[in-house]
Amino acid sequence: MATWDDVRRIALALPETTERGTYDDLPAWRVRDKPFVWERPLRRPDLDALGDAAPTGPILGVRVPDLGAKEALLADDPEVFFTTPHFDGYPAVLVRLDRISVDELTELVTEAWYARAPKRLAAELRAQGAERPRR
Template identity: 65%
Template sequence: MATWADVRRLALALPGAVEGTSYGGQAWKVRDKAFVWERPLRRADVAHLGDAAPHGPVLGVAVADEGVKHALIADDPAVYLTTPHFDGYAVVLVRLDAVDVPELAELVTEAWLAKAPKRLAQEHLAAGRTDPAT
């Protein structure tokens, strides 16, 4: 089970990542672009999800495209979800208390790669750093 401390540690280990806020919640950004953030469910989200609405912490994660989002949700709906608010956006919601830390590390890295400037991402990949802990 992952925690906000894990999110913070993994996100801040990536080049150019900073911690800030977005809509009153914690967010981790690269060059002013959020790549992972705290995303409490709103009333409309809970109404839409009904009994399937998670009760624990929810992490918003940028993904490469909507295909990736839908693949994650189809592969593991116990961990990944979306709401109508994110229709048309390359963002997936993650039940933080249902994802393990190695999977979270991959999500955070991929989210960073989706939002980082191309040159910074290429330099990071060229250095062989695919794990944010390195």
């Protein structure tokens, strides 16, 4: 299953990606200063909302293109993808990092990058035929 090293390697392989901590100094990866994936441990309100269903282990926050994509991921694999009330109405999902394959993580991080990258930069990457970073 995937690790933080995998997240870092995949994200930093994408053009103009930087790693910079969040306000609480957790790792986050950005394209032109727009975050697209980040470490997101569960906080007290999240734990209260999830109750016994609250997962343990590393949690990755991932930006998705829109709320439809979010709903599709949540419905597709609830053992991997979930959300909390904090993210209601926001195009992002939470991912149980220890339950996602590296191939699926690569696709997810790449799509998150495309969702946040400026259109011209995204078009340049697509034109190069580099839909996915090298593993």
